[in-house]
Structure formats: structure tokens, C-alpha cells
Amino acid sequence: MGTAFAQALEKAAEGKELAGEDLAALLEAEEAESPLLFNLADKVRSRFVGDDIHLRGIIEFSNYCSKNCLYCGLRIDNRELDRYRMSAAEIVEGSGRAAALGCRTIVLQSGEDGFYTAGLLADIIRTVKEEFDVAVTLSVGDRTRTDYAIFRQAGADRYLLKHETSDARLFAALRPGTTLEDRLKRAAWLKELGYQVGSGNIVGLPGQGVETLTADILLMRRMGVEMAGIGPFIPSSHTPLGGASGGSLEMALKTLAVTRLVLPRTHLPATTAAATVDPLGRVKALKCGANVIMPNMTPLSCRGGYCIYPGKAGHKETPEESLATALRTIERAGRGPAGDYGHAPGPAGKVEGVFQEEIFLTCP
Ligand code: 5AD
Numbered sequence: 125m126g127t128a129f130a131q132a133l134e135k136a137a138e139g140k141e142l143a144g145e146d147l148a149a150l151l152e153a154e155e156a157e158s159p160l161l162f163n164l165a166d167k168v169r170s171r172f173v174g175d176d177i178h179l180r181g182i183i184e185f186s187n188y189c190s191k192n193c194l195y196c197g198l199r200i201d202n203r204e205l206d207r208y209r210m211s212a213a214e215i216v217e218g219s220g221r222a223a224a225l226g227c228r229t230i231v232l233q234s235g236e237d238g239f240y241t242a243g244l245l246a247d248i249i250r251t252v253k254e255e256f257d258v259a260v261t262l263s264v265g266d267r268t269r270t271d272y273a274i275f276r277q278a279g280a281d282r283y284l285l286k287h288e289t290s291d292a293r294l295f296a297a298l299r300p301g302t303t304l305e306d307r308l309k310r311a312a313w314l315k316e317l318g319y320q321v322g323s324g325n326i327v328g329l330p331g332q333g334v335e336t337l338t339a340d341i342l343l344m345r346r347m348g349v350e351m352a353g354i355g356p357f358i359p360s361s362h363t364p365l366g367g368a369s370g371g372s373l374e375m376a377l378k379t380l381a382v383t384r385l386v387l388p389r390t391h392l393p394a395t396t397a398a399a400t401v402d403p404l405g406r407v408k409a410l411k412c413g414a415n416v417i418m419p420n421m422t423p424l425s426c427r428g429g430y431c432i433y434p435g436k437a438g439h440k441e442t443p444e445e446s447l448a449t450a451l452r453t454i455e456r457a458g459r460g461p462a463g464d465y466g467h468a469p470g471p472a473g474k475v476e477g478v479f480q481e482e483i484f485l486t487c488p
């Protein structure tokens with residue numbers, strides 16, 4: 125075992141606060157070492173957020189996007205993509221179906237699509253909250269503070285706004301016309317407005333190194349995020365990065381595991397991107413820190429190409445099939461589905477230092 129890795133792992137196991145160099149040493153784990161990291165992350169996950177997996181049914185209601193991110197298939201300049209929008213009635217109906225299938229959270233996700241005004245989205249959120257017994261997570265990108273306030277007022281519980289990369293230069297290069305600073309300002313607004321906030325990054329972006337991933341995790345610790353989506357980069361055709369090399373699942377899993385050590389109570393999904401690069405990707409993620417799975421509840425009849433990247437796992441599954449796949453995945457990981465809403469157990473940002481003392485007493 126490499127000395128730096130062994131020392132960092134021991135430090136984590138003793139409950140000491142991890143510094144940037146420790147995170148880097150853990151992320152640099154060699155193939156023979158990573159099972160030890162995954163094992164510790166799995167124990168921390170079990171101890172802090174339990175063994176149940178939260179099902180968040182995701183409805184991808186529009187693939188229109190006004191942004192032009194270099195890595196994403198939904199970018200405005202991709203003219204090869206057939207665009208679609210679901211009506212308010214279709215979104216509500218789809219949410220009801222997801223609720224009937226047992227999802228206690230509905231994630232409403234789209235590209236950045238101004239067609240859905242704040243008023244329209246608020247009506248949808250209000251109806252979904254009134255008609256079904258679910259938590260609502262929004263993932264509709266950059267909006268004004270007033271819009272975020274309106275959504276919250278309408279009943280939205282959570283908001284996903286990934287920071288994608290903590291390297292400000294890379295962020296600006298990959299997301300033209302936007303800055304990391306602006307993104308973080310929006311995440312701060314969401315917190316102020318009382319949302320449970322999700323962030324996350326893409327692992328294996330061109331120009332990203334271990335130091336960037338370390339900074340990503342430290343940033344999420346500072347932000348005290350309640351959720352974090354971490355998945356490998358998948359080169360997407362008809363984008364400027366279509367010919368780049370993709371991220372490795374191994375590095376994405378290491379990033380997930382280290383994030384679990386640093387943010388023990390944060391909800392971490394086994395991502396669709398992980399399942400896309402490896403059929404067992406989600407099972408593996410559930411075994412190294414993840415505790416959430418997001419079955420695709422977009423009705424097939426409404427589903428157009430939500431092709432963020434090619435070959436997206438489960439793209440042709442009906443909501444029922446997608447749920448069945450999720451349940452099989454959970455079973456393969458030796459776990460069971462949760463019955464509650466899966467709200468964040470506490471202010472994730474405030475556990476630092478406290479959790480460290482308790483965790484490892486029960487984690488040999
Ligand atoms: N590979 C992996 N993840 C991607 N995303 C967008 N494009 C890609 C890609 N090519 C992720 C972003 C975004 C989420 C919806 O999908 O992190 O937040």
C-alpha cells in the first residue's frame with residue numbers, strides 16, 4: 125500500500141478531519157487499494173444514512189436548452205437533437221404515475237428552457253404537491269432569485285444545481301457565458317430560500333486533474349450540500365467534446381467514496397452516467413457510498429431525446445421498467461428501498477468535526 129494512501133485512510137478511519145492532501149491521496153488510490161476506500165465509505169454510509177435506498181423518480185420534461193455547454197448533448201447548438209416539451213398536464217400525470225409506483229420524491233428536470241415561466245412551473249409544482257404525497261426536487265438550472273423564491277413558495281423542497289467543476293477557468297471554458305462564481309451565488313440563494321441543495325461534479329472532464337477533484341469535494345464541504353451527483357464524463361456526439369476521452373468509472377467511484385467520507389450525511393445518487401459506462405455501475409456506486417437511485421419516470425410517449433450523452437442507460441424503459449431495474453439494482457447491492465421522503469437528515473454543512481468523533485467508534 126502506498127504510504128500517503130495508507131496514512132490518509134487511517135486518518136479517515138480514526139475520525140480526523142481530512143485535509144486536501146489526504147483527499148488527493150485517497151483519490152490516487154491504486155487498483156489494489158481502492159477496495160479499502162470503498163469499504164470504509166460503505167460503512168460510513170450505513171452508519172450515517174442507513175441501508176435503505178431512496179427512489180427519486182425523475183421526469184425529464186423538456187430537452188430545450190438556451191445554454192451551450194461544450195460537454196452536453198442538449199446544448200443549443202446541437203441541431204441534430206429532436207426537441208420536445210411536456211405539457212403541464214403531462215408532467216402532473218407523469219408525477220402521479222411515479223408516486224403510484226412508490227417514488228416519494230419527484231425530480232423535475234429540464235434544460236434551461238424559458239418556455240416554462242416561473243408561474244407555469246409554480247402551478248405544476250403546486251398541483252403535484254397537492255395531489256400526491258411526494259417531495260419535489262427541481263433541476264432546471266440558472267433562474268432569477270425571484271423565480272427560485274416562487275418555486276419554493278409553490279412547495280418545491282429541493283433544488284439540484286451542480287457546480288460541475290470547481291476550476292473557475294475550466295468552468296468558464298466549458299460553460300460559455302457563465303462563471304463558477306455566479307453558479308455558487310445561485311446555490312447560496314437556494315440555501316437562503318430554505319431549499320435542500322444539491323451540487324456535484326463531472327469526473328474526467330478534459331483538463332481536469334486530481335487536484336480539481338480534491339477542490340470539488342472541499343467546495344461541497346464548504347457549501348454543506350445536502351445532495352451531490354457525481355458521475356463520469358461521457359463524450360457526447362454533436363458536441364465540441366465528442367472526440368475527447370471519457371472519464372473512468374473507477375475515478376468517479378473514488379470521488380463518490382471520498383465525498384461520502386467528507387460528507388457522511390449527504391444524499392449521494394448512484395448516477396445514470398455510472399450505469400451508462402458499466403451495466404453494474406450503479407450497483408458498484410451503491411457499494412461505495414451512494415444511497416439514492418433515480419428511476420426515469422418520463423412517460424415513453426412524451427420521451428424524446430434527452431440525450432445529454434449517448435447510450436444513456438434505461439433510455440427505452442417505461443417508468444414501470446425503470447422502477448423494476450432500480451429495484452433489481454438495489455437488490456443486487458444487498459439493500460432495500462426506503463419508504464420515507466428521504467429529506468436531508470440535517471444541515472450537512474454543520475456536521476464537520478462532530479461526525480468524525482462518532483463515526484468510527486462503530487466502524488472497525
Ligand atoms: N457526461 C456526463 N455528465 C454530463 N452532464 C451533462 N453532460 C454530460 C456528459 N457529457 C451532466 C451534468 C448535468 C447533468 C444533468 O448531466 O452534470 O448537471
Ligand code: SF4
Nearest residue numbers: 189191193196199235
Ligand atoms: Fe443545458 Fe445543462 Fe446541458 Fe448545459 S449541462 S447545455 S445548461 S442542459
